[in-house]
Amino acid sequence: MSQYHADYTNFQVSISREEALKQLIESYEALCDGQNNWVSNLSNLSSLLWHCYKSLQLNINWAGFYVLDNNTINKNEQQLILGPFQGKVACQLIPFGKGVCGTCASTLKTQVVKNVHEFPGHIACDGKTKSEIVVPIINQVANKCIGVIDIDCLDYDGFSQEIDGKYLEILARKIVETCKF
Amino acid sequence: MSQYHADYTNFQVSISREEALKQLIESYEALCDGQNNWVSNLSNLSSLLWHCYKSLQLNINWAGFYVLDNNTINKNEQQLILGPFQGKVACQLIPFGKGVCGTCASTLKTQVVKNVHEFPGHIACDGKTKSEIVVPIINQVANKCIGVIDIDCLDYDGFSQEIDGKYLEILARKIVETCKF
Structure with a gap:
């Protein structure tokens, strides 16, 4: 048990x-214990991801989440x-099927991209x-993407x-087990 | 118009x-043009705040938001x-009236605290x-706090x-004009 919440990022x-990623998962479970607010949980988890990869000396420049836009849930084009x-300011909207995040969301498959400039679109x-790297957050019952974990690196093959x-x-x-979206 | 979204943080x-804070406000207005999703807008705004104060050589260690917990909207104790x-991982819940953020939320007054160790509770x-510094985000019609902007500094009198x-x-x-909570 940490004395301060901030100590979870050490x-x-x-x-x-x-080992670091195992510690990150344990810290996330401790932090979201009794709390299912997705914004709160994923805000703290972004911080854990950022500080975890930084501690590993990986030159990441962005760590966080895109989620299914509820305005498009019942539309053909989600x-x-x-x-x-x-990290730095980011694009707000990504259509399913477009780019690395959109491809992850439409295929439900983790995308590990060694060189983003070679990725179509x-x-x-x-x-x-x-x-x-982009990892799908999947509602297994509906077999649908409800969001993605997205981490960007300033070096190739991160x-x-x-x-x-x-x-x-x-x-x-x-995340699916602990968050109410 | 920036070529990349990330350039807004320069x-x-x-x-x-x-001048930097004026630029931050202009960048926020450009970024949330046509977008009223509060999570999306405040996520980008956290990034703008962080990079703005860092560029000013202020030793900040946290910049972001707490919002009214909808589960407590109709309760006596919000x-x-x-x-x-x-920044680093943070506390998830803060009762109205407790600490710097909670005092800001209950009084609807900006709190500028030179030394947090001298702040009661x-x-x-x-x-x-x-x-x-904690600044209230106020629904003027209802005269109610719907959230706070919170920035922490590692030096006194930041x-x-x-x-x-x-x-x-x-x-x-x-934020009140541009975000749907």
């Missing part, structure tokens, strides 16, 4: 990426809308981003399916 | 605090719930915070009513 600098994040919120994909997919399932 | 380092922010999310209070109060009115 990650040891000598641990492996796998879109994602910007949710809580840490890439939507650049920050021209300096070089690689990206993320792997084996480690980042694995743990962020576990985290995405925790 | 503040010149040589301008005055007053509370604020954590909204979008930039201060709620510490981060033990390193030394000064703070903020003034004359400049920070003045421009953040203008910003709070823009």
Whole structure:
């Protein structure tokens, strides 16, 4: 139990990426205990993601969430809308199927992109981003995307399916269990 | 018009605090043009606030929002719930009347606190915070607090009513005009 909430963002600098991501998931579970407000939970989780990857010396420039835009739920052309994040200002709307986030939302598959400039239809919120991982948050009952976890890196090849994909997919399932959208 | 959304967070380092805060308000107005989703707008605004104050070399460690917890709207004891922010993980719930944010919410008055340790009932999310400004976001029709802008600083006496209070109060009115809560 941390004395201050801010202490949850203290990650040891000598641990492996796998250990840090396990700690992040444990911290998220502790923080959202008894709290299902998605804005509150994902705001704190953006902070955990940011400080976790920074502690691993990964040169990330954005960590946060896009969620299903409720205004488009019953429409043919759905879109994602910007949710809580840490980093520089970002695009507000992303149509399903467009760019890395939109492709993740329409295919329900994690996207690990080593070089975003080679991704067809890439939507650049920050021209300096070089690689990206986007993980779907899936309502399993309806088999629908309710949001995505999105992390951008200033270096090429910042993320792997084996480690980042694995743990962020576990985290995405925790989000579904803990948040009321 | 910026080429990338991220460019909105580029503040010149040589301008005055007053000029930087005016630029922040203009950038916020441009970003939320045609968009009234409060989560999306306040997430981008947290980023603008963070990068604006950092460009002014002010040692801030948190910038963001608490909003009225809808679960307590019709109850005698209302509370604020954590909204979008930039910085380290924070407390999720703050009762009206408690600490700097809760006092701002219950009095509808901007709180400029030179030394948080001298503020009665201060709620510490981060033990390193030394000064703070909290500005109410007010529904003028109902004369009720619908949220607060909260910025924390690692140094004493980080903020003034004359400049920070003045421009953040203008910003709070823009939030009411532009966001649907």
